[in-house]
Amino acid sequence: MRRAAALAGALWLVAAWPAAAELRVLASTTDLKSLVEAVGGGDVMVDSLVPAGADAEAFEPKLSDLARLRAATLIVRVGLGYDAWVDRLIRQAGDTRFFRGGAADVDASVGIPLLEVVGRGLEAQQSGHAHGAANPHYWLDPANADTITAMIAAGIGRVAPALAARVAANRLRFLTALAARTRDWQTRLAPYEGAAVIAYHSSWPYFARRFRLNIVGVIEPKPGIAPSPAHLARLVAAARDVRPRAVLHEPFEPVETARLVATRTGAPLVVLAPSVGSVSGTGDYIALLEHNVAALARALASAE
Amino acid sequence: MIGTGEMVVLLALPFAACVVFIGVHAYLGIHVLRRQIIFADLALAQLSALGATVAFALGHPPTSLAGFAYTFGFTALGAVLLAMSRSLARRVGQEAFIGILYVVATALTVIVVDRLPQGAEHVKAMLVGSILTVEAADLEKFAVLYGALGGFLWLARRPIVALSETGAPAGGRAMVWDFLFYLSFGLAVTSSVAAAGVLLVFCFLIIPAVIGSLFAGRIAPQLAIGWVVGAVASALGLLGAFELDLPTGAALVVAFALALVFAGLVKYLAWGDAAERRAHRRRAARAVAGCAAALLLASSLWLMAAPEADQPLLDALEAVTGIGPMPFLSDGERTAFVDAVRDEQRYRAEVERLNRLEQASRYQGPALGADEVRRLASYMQSFNEMQRGERFVQATLRARARLRARWYVGVPLAILVLAAGALLLGVPGILLPRARTRLYSSG
Numbered sequence: 001m002r003r004a005a006a007l008a009g010a011l012w013l014v015a016a017w018p019a020a021a022e023l024r025v026l027a028s029t030t031d032l033k034s035l036v037e038a039v040g041g042g043d044v045m046v047d048s049l050v051p052a053g054a055d056a057e058a059f060e061p062k063l064s065d066l067a068r069l070r071a072a073t074l075i076v077r078v079g080l081g082y083d084a085w086v087d088r089l090i091r092q093a094g095d096t097r098f099f100r101g102g103a104a105d106v107d108a109s110v111g112i113p114l115l116e117v118v119g120r121g122l123e124a125q126q127s128g129h130a131h132g133a134a135n136p137h138y139w140l141d142p143a144n145a146d147t148i149t150a151m152i153a154a155g156i157g158r159v160a161p162a163l164a165a166r167v168a169a170n171r172l173r174f175l176t177a178l179a180a181r182t183r184d185w186q187t188r189l190a191p192y193e194g195a196a197v198i199a200y201h202s203s204w205p206y207f208a209r210r211f212r213l214n215i216v217g218v219i220e221p222k223p224g225i226a227p228s229p230a231h232l233a234r235l236v237a238a239a240r241d242v243r244p245r246a247v248l249h250e251p252f253e254p255v256e257t258a259r260l261v262a263t264r265t266g267a268p269l270v271v272l273a274p275s276v277g278s279v280s281g282t283g284d285y286i287a288l289l290e291h292n293v294a295a296l297a298r299a300l301a302s303a304e
Numbered sequence: 305m306i307g308t309g310e311m312v313v314l315l316a317l318p319f320a321a322c323v324v325f326i327g328v329h330a331y332l333g334i335h336v337l338r339r340q341i342i343f344a345d346l347a348l349a350q351l352s353a354l355g356a357t358v359a360f361a362l363g364h365p366p367t368s369l370a371g372f373a374y375t376f377g378f379t380a381l382g383a384v385l386l387a388m389s390r391s392l393a394r395r396v397g398q399e400a401f402i403g404i405l406y407v408v409a410t411a412l413t414v415i416v417v418d419r420l421p422q423g424a425e426h427v428k429a430m431l432v433g434s435i436l437t438v439e440a441a442d443l444e445k446f447a448v449l450y451g452a453l454g455g456f457l458w459l460a461r462r463p464i465v466a467l468s469e470t471g472a473p474a475g476g477r478a479m480v481w482d483f484l485f486y487l488s489f490g491l492a493v494t495s496s497v498a499a500a501g502v503l504l505v506f507c508f509l510i511i512p513a514v515i516g517s518l519f520a521g522r523i524a525p526q527l528a529i530g531w532v533v534g535a536v537a538s539a540l541g542l543l544g545a546f547e548l549d550l551p552t553g554a555a556l557v558v559a560f561a562l563a564l565v566f567a568g569l570v571k572y573l574a575w576g577d578a579a580e581r582r583a584h585r586r587r588a589a590r591a592v593a594g595c596a597a598a599l600l601l602a603s604s605l606w607l608m609a610a611p612e613a614d615q616p617l618l619d620a621l622e623a624v625t626g627i628g629p630m631p632f633l634s635d636g637e638r639t640a641f642v643d644a645v646r647d648e649q650r651y652r653a654e655v656e657r658l659n660r661l662e663q664a665s666r667y668q669g670p671a672l673g674a675d676e677v678r679r680l681a682s683y684m685q686s687f688n689e690m691q692r693g694e695r696f697v698q699a700t701l702r703a704r705a706r707l708r709a710r711w712y713v714g715v716p717l718a719i720l721v722l723a724a725g726a727l728l729l730g731v732p733g734i735l736l737p738r739a740r741t742r743l744y745s746s747g
Contacts, residue, residue: 062418113674113675113677113678113681114677114678114681115662115677115681116659117655117681117684117685117688118688133685134681143674193667194667194668195667205663205666208666208667209665209666209671209672209677212666212667212671213666213667214666214667215663215666224428225551226432226434226436226551226552226553227551228545228546228548228549228550228551228552228555229311229314229315229436229542229545229546229552230545230546230547230548230549231549232314232436233310233311233314233546236310236314237310254429254434256434256437257434257436257437259437260436260437
């Protein structure tokens with residue numbers, strides 16, 4: 001009798017174990033962190049490798065990141081060469097769970113309808129461009145959150161099957177709320193359908209597709225290499241015909257060149273957040289998109 | 305395309321900024337050369353960058369009074385340390401001390417920057433700067449600051465020149481003048497580094513001064529030459545960046561380097577008395593011929609040793625003449641090569657067409673669904689793979705042609721070079737003038 005009680009107690013402990021002990025997820029960026037939080041609810045503890053406001057493409061992992069990786073149960077990454085440094089970190093940690101295709105690895109880009117495909121990641125990396133197989137800024141289209149959260153939910157299901165049902169319910173709730181917000185955002189930007197904009201860096205094709213914008217030029221085509229004067233002159237000359245109505249700028253990009261283009265084309269400079277937390281008031285995924293839609297709508301309204 | 309007007313509008317302010325910077329930097333550079341403290345500017349610039357970074361980390365924007373105070377404070381600290389380094393120089397070289405100052409300041413900057421979210425961008429901006437985006441208001445500020453600095457350096461020219469020329473006189477007075485020199489130096493590089501970046505400021509400082517000292521001994525003519533050459537190099541660098549589609553700062557640095565090479569050639573080949581000039585020209589001709597022969601011989605040997613490795617000279621020859629690997633391919637292979645080149649272009653055009661289609665669909669007509677975008681992406685992926693396949697065909701045929709060219713080109717080229725060398729060595733006076741002198745002296 002006592003032994004049966006002990007056994008029952010042990011079984012109860014085993015069953016309750018995954019829920020009681022928080023699942024530690026390490027996301028490469030704050031955007032993925034926010035989506036993991038939305039899906040995992042109170043059952044997971046999420047941390048992001050790239051701090052809020054930093055440029056993920058220029059990030060260099062520190063020793064403390066290695067410790068964080070070792071303590072994690074699941075890693076979620078952007079993929080497409082955007083956070084290629086995760087691979088180096090995983091190799092250094094030497095933990096086979098996180099290797100590509102391993103149970104504890106989630107590449108959120110799998111299944112995303114990709115834009116600006118250039119080929120396999122390897123060759124694209126050789127061209128010195130941080131973007132790998134395709135443009136990696138896919139989380140900026142809220143419709144892609146469906147695919148991303150599906151990958152995250154599947155990953156959590158692999159490492160903690162007991163959480164699967166709760167995660168699925170959380171995900172459904174989150175996606176329903178997001179769909180309602182997306183309709184609202186689309187309505188607010190609908191008056192500016194087809195508006196021409198110039199971007200500093202090619203971060204916005206997915207956003208532009210969802211909200212029907214026309215990106216007519218990019219100020220810095222190769223990330224990290226200052227644009228040549230000829231490129232800027234071409235951009236400004238082309239702007240005479242298409243009349244851009246905003247210059248999209250991210251907080252960590254050098255502002256001087258964007259300001260120069262804004263002055264020469266007469267389009268206002270809009271600071272958009274490429275990631276959760278890169279601008280104040282963008283604490284989670286929905287707030288990020290809300291900020292970007294609101295800032296853009298304000299700028300486009302003023303430029304009419 | 306873009307008109308001249310657009311170019312002038314875009315480049316006028318950067319050029320004016322270059323001229324203002326060179327005005328004071330060329331003079332400071334002359335002193336830097338005489339004192340043999342080439343890297344003092346890097347050390348001071350890095351300390352001022354550290355000051356700006358610390359201010360930024362504490363929440364003061366770079367343009368605010370607090371931001372300036374921090375930057376100035378760190379620069380002044382650097383000036384004190386450099387002024388003190390002169391007394392150290394008797395035991396250890398001053399440059400060693402300056403180098404240590406530079407690396408420590410850089411390391412501290414990296415540590416502070418690591419705490420900032422936009423750190424990496426900040427460090428890169430310090431290195432490269434953005435002279436292209438100088439605004440009219442900036443230029444006014446620079447003109448006032450560098451005017452004041454120029455005035456001070458003019459008034460204080462006697463003690464500062466005396467210190468630069470004589471080395472290390474004892475006494476507190478010398479130390480005070482040294483401090484003032486380094487302080488004005490620090491102020492100059494603080495503002496210019498923020499606008500133009502460390503690399504370009506180093507060029508402004510050193511290259512006009514070096515060119516000036518090639519042709520003159522006194523400070524005034526050195527400065528005049530430095531100013532003229534600096535202004536011309538700046539104009540050529542900016543024009544080159546525009547015409548050749550290059551990043552501005554890097555293009556300017558290369559233009560300054562080319563100016564130095566040109567000045568060196570002029571000095572060597574066309575300066576001094578007639579006999580000297582002739583001797584120099586002969587020696588230069590011999591050096592060029594020798595280098596060309598060595599290059600050709602090395603190339604031919606490399607072709608014979610490793611025909612499938614990179615062959616830079618042969619690649620350049622094939623590209624310039626437009627022949628490609630054709631002479632060493634059979635008819636069938638030639639057709640395959642031409643097809644591969646054509647198909648690669650076709651697939652690339654196809655990818656571009658699909659990309660344009662997708663881009664237009666973002667804002668025109670009915671929006672594409674996720675599956676349609678996926679299909680487009682997979683087409684683009686396939687065409688990219690097919691391009692890679694065509695490139696592989698080309699590379700294989702090229703390698704095959706090289707294997708055949710190995711002996712047909714490599715052996716005759718080597719023999720030709722060796723024969724030409726032997727011929728020239730055999731004719732007295734062309735490669736070995738000393739042989740002739742010996743003949744005369746023995747006769």
